[in-house]
Amino acid sequence: MLEKRYLSRFVLFAIIIAVLLSLILWRYISLMLMPGADPAAVTARTPHIERGPILDRNGRILALQTQLDTVTAWMPNVKDPDRTAELLLSVLDADDEYVRNKFRSAKGFFFIKHTISKSESDAVRSLMENGSISGISLIPEPKRIYPQGESAAHLVGYAGKDNQGLLGIEYSYDKVLSPEKNEQGALVQFGNQVFLTIDIHLQFLLEQVAQTAFKTHNPDNITIIAADGTSGDVLAYVSVPGFNPNSFNESSPSARLNIPAVYAYEPGSVFKIFSVAAFMELAGIEPNSLFYCNGTYDHVDPAINCLGVHGWVTPADIIRESCNAGAAFASESIEAADFYRFLTSYGFGIRTGAPVPGETNGILNGLSDWTERTKPTIAFGQEISVSALQVVQAATVFTSGGELLELHLVDKIVSPDGEVITDNIRTPVRRVLSSSTAQAMLLMMETATETGGTAARAKIDGIRMSAKTGTAQVPDPKTRGYSNDNFVASTLAIFPTEQPRIILYVVIHHPRGTQKFGGRIAAPLVKEAGEEIIRFLGIPKEGDIILTHSGRITLPALRPIRVGEKMLDLQGLSKRQLFPLITEERLNVYISGTGWVVRQTPEPGTVLQEGQDIHLYLE
Amino acid sequence: MADRFVLEPSSRSSFDMYLMLLLVLLVGIGLTALFSASYYYGELNFSDSFYFIKKDGLYILVGIALGLLLMNIPLDMLRQYIPHIILATLVMVFLPFVPGLGKKILGAQRWIIVFGRSFQPSELAKLSLVLYLAHIFDKKSDRINDFANTIFPPLIITGIMVFIIYGQNDFSTSFFILFVAIAMFFVAGVSLYYFLFLIASAVPLAIILVFTKEHRVERIITYLRPEIDPMGTGYQVLAAKDALLRGGFFGVGLGQGVEKIGGLPEAHSDFVFAVLAEESGLIGVVVIIGLFVLFAVQGYRISLLSGSRFSFLLGFGITSMIFLQAVFNFAVVAGLVPTTGIPLPFFSSGGSSKLVSLMMCGLLLNISRYAERRGLV
Numbered sequence: 003m004l005e006k007r008y009l010s011r012f013v014l015f016a017i018i019i020a021v022l023l024s025l026i027l028w029r030y031i032s033l034m035l036m037p038g039a040d041p042a043a044v045t046a047r048t049p050h051i052e053r054g055p056i057l058d059r060n061g062r063i064l065a066l067q068t069q070l071d072t073v074t075a076w077m078p079n080v081k082d083p084d085r086t087a088e089l090l091l092s093v094l095d096a097d098d099e100y101v102r103n104k105f106r107s108a109k110g111f112f113f114i115k116h117t118i119s120k121s122e123s124d125a126v127r128s129l130m131e132n133g134s135i136s137g138i139s140l141i142p143e144p145k146r147i148y149p150q151g152e153s154a155a156h157l158v159g160y161a162g163k164d165n166q167g168l169l170g171i172e173y174s175y176d177k178v179l180s181p182e183k184n185e186q187g188a189l190v191q192f193g194n195q196v197f198l199t200i201d202i203h204l205q206f207l208l209e210q211v212a213q214t215a216f217k218t219h220n221p222d223n224i225t226i227i228a229a230d231g232t233s234g235d236v237l238a239y240v241s242v243p244g245f246n247p248n249s250f251n252e253s254s255p256s257a258r259l260n261i262p263a264v265y266a267y268e269p270g271s272v273f274k275i276f277s278v279a280a281f282m283e284l285a286g287i288e289p290n291s292l293f294y295c296n297g298t299y300d301h302v303d304p305a306i307n308c309l310g311v312h313g314w315v316t317p318a319d320i321i322r323e324s325c326n327a328g329a330a331f332a333s334e335s336i337e338a339a340d341f342y343r344f345l346t347s348y349g350f351g352i353r354t355g356a357p358v359p360g361e362t363n364g365i366l367n368g369l370s371d372w373t374e375r376t377k378p379t380i381a382f383g384q385e386i387s388v389s390a391l392q393v394v395q396a397a398t399v400f401t402s403g404g405e406l407l408e409l410h411l412v413d414k415i416v417s418p419d420g421e422v423i424t425d426n427i428r429t430p431v432r433r434v435l436s437s438s439t440a441q442a443m444l445l446m447m448e449t450a451t452e453t454g455g456t457a458a459r460a461k462i463d464g465i466r467m468s469a470k471t472g473t474a475q476v477p478d479p480k481t482r483g484y485s486n487d488n489f490v491a492s493t494l495a496i497f498p499t500e501q502p503r504i505i506l507y508v509v510i511h512h513p514r515g516t517q518k519f520g521g522r523i524a525a526p527l528v529k530e531a532g533e534e535i536i537r538f539l540g541i542p543k544e545g546d547i548i549l550t551h552s553g554r555i556t557l558p559a560l561r562p563i564r565v566g567e568k569m570l571d572l573q574g575l576s577k578r579q580l581f582p583l584i585t586e587e588r589l590n591v592y593i594s595g596t597g598w599v600v601r602q603t604p605e606p607g608t609v610l611q612e613g614q615d616i617h618l619y620l621e
Numbered sequence: 622m623a624d625r626f627v628l629e630p631s632s633r634s635s636f637d638m639y640l641m642l643l644l645v646l647l648v649g650i651g652l653t654a655l656f657s658a659s660y661y662y663g664e665l666n667f668s669d670s671f672y673f674i675k676k677d678g679l680y681i682l683v684g685i686a687l688g689l690l691l692m693n694i695p696l697d698m699l700r701q702y703i704p705h706i707i708l709a710t711l712v713m714v715f716l717p718f719v720p721g722l723g724k725k726i727l728g729a730q731r732w733i734i735v736f737g738r739s740f741q742p743s744e745l746a747k748l749s750l751v752l753y754l755a756h757i758f759d760k761k762s763d764r765i766n767d768f769a770n771t772i773f774p775p776l777i778i779t780g781i782m783v784f785i786i787y788g789q790n791d792f793s794t795s796f797f798i799l800f801v802a803i804a805m806f807f808v809a810g811v812s813l814y815y816f817l818f819l820i821a822s823a824v825p826l827a828i829i830l831v832f833t834k835e836h837r838v839e840r841i842i843t844y845l846r847p848e849i850d851p852m853g854t855g856y857q858v859l860a861a862k863d864a865l866l867r868g869g870f871f872g873v874g875l876g877q878g879v880e881k882i883g884g885l886p887e888a889h890s891d892f893v894f895a896v897l898a899e900e901s902g903l904i905g906v907v908v909i910i911g912l913f914v915l916f917a918v919q920g921y922r923i924s925l926l927s928g929s930r931f932s933f934l935l936g937f938g939i940t941s942m943i944f945l946q947a948v949f950n951f952a953v954v955a956g957l958v959p960t961t962g963i964p965l966p967f968f969s970s971g972g973s974s975k976l977v978s979l980m981m982c983g984l985l986l987n988i989s990r991y992a993e994r995r996g997l998v
Contacts, residue, residue, distance in 0.1 A: 005762075008933060011808045012925065023948055027910060029955040033865045034903045076857075076887035078793065078962020110961070111857040111887070130666045139887050140666065 053144065053180040054193030056158055056171055058202040059235070059413050064150055064158045065172065065247075069142040070117040073126060077108050079137030086135045090114060093125035114138075116163060117145040146172075152244040154205050156260040157198065157358065157411065160247035169250075169258060171196060171412070174357040178415055192418035199235035199413045199426075204228065207534040212242040215527050219513040223261045225390045226531055231401025231496065231505045233428045234410050236394070237535075266362040266387035267511065270474025270520065271324045271456075272494045273383025276396055278317050278332060279443045280344040281381075283435050285335035289318050289442055299330035302375045306330050318446040321470060322455045324521075330378035338377045342369050345380070347406070347434050348396040354409050356391050364388045383472060394507050397494060400444055400468075401502040404435035444468045448499045457493060459525035462532050464543035466499035469528060471520035476512070488512050493524040495532060498541065506532055562586060563610060571606035572599045572618060580618065588612045595620035636692065637989035640919045644982055647912055648681065651967035657876050658896040659889030659970060673889050673970045680972030681979065688983030696932060696987060703756045707778065710749035713742035714785045741973035743786045743794045748981050750782055750802060751938030758809035759931035766812045775806075793961035797949060801941050808937055858956050860885040861892055864899035865955070872902030889970045891962060894954045910951060917944040920985055926992040936988045939981040 056065035073094065080086050087105040091098055096115045104112055118126070129135045146161040159170020167176035179193045212224040226240040241261045245253030259265070281287045295312035298305045308327035312319065320328040333341065346352065351366030365387035367376070379385040391409060398407040408429040415424040435443075447468030450457040457469035471493045475484035492509040496502050508527045510520075517523050536543060562583045563570055572580065576598050584591045589610060594617070601619040604610075656674050663672035691699075754775055761771040779802045787795035807816065832838060864885060867873060878899040888896050898906050917940055924936025943966045950965040952958040964971050966978045 005930075007810045008808065008930070009925070011810055012921070012937070015804060015808055016921070019945070019948070022952075023910070023914070026948065026951050026955055026957060027907070029957055030865065030898070030906050030910075030951075031903060033862060033955060034868055034898065034906070035870060074887075076890060079887060079890055110959075113856070127666060131668070137887070139662065 051165075051180050052192045053146065053161065053165055054178070054195045054418065056175075056179070056196045056198065058154075058198055058200050058205075059237075060201060061197065062150075062202050064154060064198065064202060065146060065148050065161075068145050068147050070119070070145040071123040071126070071140040072116045072143040073114040073118060074111065074139050074141055075105070075108070075114055076111050076137050076139065078110070080105070081136050086138065089129055089135055090126070090138070093129065094118065094122055117143055146247075148247040150202055150206075151248065152246050153202060153209060154198075154200055154239060155244045155247045156241045156258070156262070157200065157239045158247065159358070160250045169247075170260065170358055171198065173359045175412070175415075194418065194423060195416045197413040197416065199230075199237065199410050200239055201237055201538075204535065204538050205238045205240065207538065208238045208240045208531050209242065209244075211527060211530045211534065212240045215510070215523070216242050219510060219515040219517075219523055221510045221514060222512040223265075223510075224527075225262045225507075225509040225511070226527065227262055227390055227394045227505075227507045228531065228535055229394050229398070229409065229505045231398050231407075231502055234395075234398055234407035235413065235426075236409060236411050237504075239411070260358055260360065261511070262390040262509075263356055263358045264360045264362050264389070265511075266364045266389055267476065267490050267509075268384050268386065268474045269388050269393060270383040270472030270490060270492065271326070272393065272470050272472035272492050272520070273386065273388075274321060274324065274329050274381070275400070275443055275447060275470045275494070276345070276348055276350075277329060277341075277381040277383075278320055278446075279399075279435055279439055280341060281332045281335050282317065282442065283439045284340055284344065287317055287332060287335055289446065290316050291332075292316060293320070293328045293331040295325050295327040295331070297327065299327040299378055301330075301334070302378060306375070306378060318449055321443075321446040322449040322452075324382075324450075324456045324471065326382040329381040333378045333381040338372055339369055341377055341380070342366075342372070344434075345386070347432060348399065349392055349406060349431075350386065350388055350396065354389075354391045354395045356409060356411055358411070361391070362387075362389050364392055383474060390507060390509055393494060394505055397496065397505045397507070399434045400440045400447075400496055401505060402430070402440075403437035404433055404440040405430040406432055406434050444496060444499050444502060447496065451495075456521040457495070457525050457528075459521060460493055460495050460528040460532070462497075462529055462536065462543075464545045465497055465532075465536060465541070466544075467495055467497040467532070468499045468502070469493055469495035469525070471525055473518065473520045487518075489518045491518055491520040491522070491524045493520050493528045495528045497532065503541065504532075504535055504539075506535065563589065563616070565589060565610050565612045565614075567610060569602075569604050569606050569608040569610055569616075572602050575599050577620060584616075589614055589616055591616045591618065593618045593620060597621045635990065636986040637919065637923055637992065640916070640923065640982075640986060640989060643912060643916045643919060647916065647967045648979075650909070650912070651965075652677070652681075654893055654897045654968050655889060655970055657878070657900060658893045662887075662889055677970055677972050677975055680976045684976040684979030687976070688979040688986075691980055691983035692986045694987065696935075696991070699752075700756055700931065703752050706749050707753045710742070710746050711781065711785075714746050714782060714789075716742065740976075741971075743789065743798075744973040744977040746782050746786060747798060747801075747942050748939075748977055748984075750779065750798060751805070751935060751942060751981075753778060754802060754805045754809075755931055755934035755938055758805070758934055759929070762809075762930055765810045772806075772811060772815065775802075793963050796961075797946060797963060801938065801945060804941055804945070805934065805938050809934060857885065857892070861895040861954050862956055864892075864895040868899040868902045868906075870903050872898075872900050872905055875900050891950065891964050891969055892954060893968045893970070894950060894965050897968070898954070913944055913947045916940070920944065923985065923989045923992050927988045928991055932988045932991055936985055939985050942981060943978055 053067045055063055055067065057063055073090065077083070083105040087102050091101055094115055101114060104114070123140065126138070126140060130138060144165050146165070148155070148158065148160070157170050159167060159172035161167045161172045165180065167173040167179065172179070175196050179196060181191070181193060208226050208228060212226050216224050224240070224242045226238065227236060228238040229236045239262065243257045245257040250258065292314050295308055295315055297308050297311040299308070306326060308325055312323055312325040312328060315323065315325050315328040317332065319325060320332065345366055351364055353361045353363055376385055395406070395409040398409070399405065408431055410426045412426055414422055414426060417423050445468070447470050448466060449455055450471070451461040451467045451469050452458065456471045460469045461467055472490070474490040474492070476488040476490060477483070478485035478488065490509060490511055491513055492507070495506045497504055506528055508524045508531065510524050513523055515523065535541070562585050564586050565588045570583070572583070577593065577596065580593070580599065590613065592615065597620045599618050600621045603617045652674060655677065656671070659673040660670035664670040757775050758765065761767070765771055779799065783795045783799045786798065803819070864878065878896050885892055885895060894909070897909065920936060920940030924933045924940065927933055927936055946963060946966050949958065949963045953961055953963060964974050966974065
């Protein structure tokens with residue numbers, strides 16, 4: 003029989019352990035049944051939410067959730083820390099010192115590297131399989147990828163490591179894409195899908211236009227916005243330079259600036275279309291009313307100089323020749339208060355409400371701050387600052403018969419089950435102009451694109467186009483006046499004039515080439531971009547051959563070109579149509595350009611030899 | 622007068638069936654839980670969802686064989702070899718440090734390779750130390766508070782073992798072994814005066830140890846406020862809490878847990894209980910904790926009734942090694958103790974731990990045969 007002393011000591015020991023165990027059991031009860039007791043347990047971890055995708059208007063993917071592996075270590079299972087560190091460093095692109103130190107000092111769990119690439123994953127996994135790095139785990143972590151790269155990056159934005167939207171739609175629609183976890187114990191909760199109004203193919207085409215021009219003019223920024231003026235949908239949202247959201251932390255903050263929304267600038271003469279339309283609407287100025295420009299507007303001190311001496315000018319002449327003095331004289335026809343009210347009804351001085359962070363109000367001074375120069379100056383687009391989005395939104399008054407339309411960047415929001423939650427359809431905000439004024443302004447703007455007009459370089463053959471150019475001076479913070487070499491060159495175009503549909507706005511901030519005028523450098527971009535849009539959307543041009551046909555056509559199925567057979571006539575085919583035809587590996591096919599095949603060597607009918615070169619030129 | 626016909630209670634009476642049944646349950650449920658917690662990880666990383674089951678299965682088989690051997694070996698014979706065992710263990714825990722042998726040949730800091738399989742000598746140290754302490758405290762029970770003769774030698778042996786294991790970067794195991802050793806000192810009747818002295822000297826020492834290394838402070842902070850660093854050190858603690866919360870009362874269903882699929886790294890290892898809690902809820906938690914408590918009750922009961930000081934102390938040490946380790950693991954998973962490398966016996970993956978646990982249980986069953994019949998169920 004045991005001595006009593008053992009028993010009493012044991013009883014003491016047992017009581018201590020029993021108390022500890024009860025505490026632990028109570029902890030389990032409280033953790034498992036009373037979630038409120040420990041708020042950190044529910045909220046602090048990344049929830050299992052599958053962030054919804056961002057898509058273009060046709061459902062092409064702009065942002066997508068994927069899972070990439072993250073390498074973690076659990077030190078109690080790591081057999082040889084130093085060797086494990088070296089093995090991992092040999093396959094991971096990581097901070098060597100950090101990893102080595104971690105392996106030396108850490109005791110429990112730690113992260114080695116987040117969201118590694120597929121090839122890194124494979125390498126780590128093979129090390130794990132042969133057992134040389136015990137204690138190392140790969141855990142899947144969400145990673146946002148942007149298959150379109152730089153395309154529309156400012157609009158789409160990006161999400162950070164913790165899956166939180168940091169810019170663009172990713173930021174503004176964070177809660178929509180990644181709703182709060184509301185269901186306990188759900189395996190995965192899916193976020194909603196956000197469809198944008200842009201068409202990523204058109205976006206890409208216009209980005210190319212902007213990038214080419216960027217090389218020529220070396221400006222701070224080129225913005226091109228194309229919108230459907232009948233619906234308010236933005237079709238392309240280009241801002242160059244851009245950045246790649248897949249590696250956003252490698253880009254400069256200035257490249258990530260969403261210039262079309264956040265940057266306010268003085269628009270210059272483009273603004274005359276809004277001011278002159280206001281004078282026509284309020285004061286009944288007729289297209290044939292006359293104003294005299296002797297080169298200055300001298301009713302204020304100091305006087306406002308015009309770029310030329312235009313003599314007697316009509317409102318149409320003011321638009322076509324961009325006469326500042328004429329616009330200033332015309333502004334005398336209305337009161338400042340009326341003008342101010344009208345400008346706000348265009349939406350100037352107020353955010354458009356575009357769902358991108360940091361949108362500017364623009365700068366429209368309150369009436370009490372207006373001087374005698376303010377009204378005539380705003381008439382030709384200085385002393386007022388606008389964002390490119392405001393200009394495009396205001397221009398919808400001309401495309402929708404005088405009504406201002408809400409500008410849309412998001413087309414619709416669709417739930418994970420495919421149910422449409424929000425559908426942004428044409429939303430008129432208010433009537434700004436009568437339809438006759440809107441119509442008259444379009445016709446006046448059309449004269450600017452005729453030979454000799456300021457916007458003649460924007461003109462596209464075979465299509466009626468209304469346009470207005472602008473070259474605005476930019477205030478120089480040093481001299482407190484306007485800069486001598488920093489300009490904003492821009493052109494706003496609306497086409498086709500007879501049935502206005504597309505609003506196209508090109509802004510070049512601070513061009514540094516030899517040419518700086520909007521009519522010189524921005525108008526040609528309108529032409530280039532406009533041609534892409536017309537081709538892309540199939541807007542009919544004058545001179546297009548329109549065939550009437552029974553509607554029944556039979557196409558001979560094209561067979562892939564083969565060695566030993568005759569070369570086909572591939573002209574007129576698109577790249578997409580080409581690919582199934584050029585599967586033959588014994589031929590060397592070279593494709594240059596984009597668009598459709600315009601030339602080919604060898605000629606159709608040539609019998610093809612093995613190893614023969616085939617050149618296809620696309621335009 | 623009837624006494625003449627009563628047989629002397631045999632020293633070779635049958636082992637305790639009740640304990641045997643508990644062991645079968647623990648090993649069986651443990652393997653099942655390990656499978657559920659590890660199949661995803663095994664499939665993902667080794668293209669074999671049974672990877673961990675197969676790996677540990679072998680150790681279990683060896684463990685059962687050795688356990689059966691220890692179950693039938695006469696305790697008195699075993700006692701004669703205790704000096705050899707303790708010496709061999711000291712050599713083994715030291716092996717990984719031998720220059721040339723340690724890393725290059727044995728390839729590990731706290732593992733050694735036996736027959737092509739890795740083995741953690743620190744696990745064996747648990748058994749050897751318990752054997753040694755039971756032996757020495759029995760032998761010198763009449764002068765238990767003689768510091769130079771009774772307390773100092775086992776203190777030194779314990780200290781060396783703990784120190785070597787600590788040197789293998791295995792803070793948790795060394796701390797745990799020290800804890801059980803102290804419990805044995807306590808139950809063996811060492812004067813409380815020494816324990817007061819121990820506490821008085823250990824607290825400042827611990828503070829110095831903790832605050833001389835930045836990462837230790839970091840871990841204490843993460844322990845206190847895991848939400849400060851949810852994507853760093855606190856991640857695993859929060860993942861475990863998430864698993865518990867998701868489990869609720871009834872659990873999400875066996876095999877249905879999601880934390881092991883990515884959320885909780887190395888779920889098959891020290892956090893296997895979190896997966897079990899998620900899948901079987903509070904019911905499962907209570908059942909498993911209950912099984913370990915029954916194991917402890919039975920183990921301690923066998924020890925108390927075994928009749929000799931040595932078998933009492935041995936049984937107490939063995940039961941404590943397994944039961945207290947489980948208690949530690951429960952506390953870690955519940956976030957009550959900083960994350961450590963303390964596996965849950967019979968549940969967590971790890972062959973050495975299972976092997977040695979089964980060996981220890983073999984000894985416990987051996988002791989049960991000496992237990993006096995009365996009072997036993």
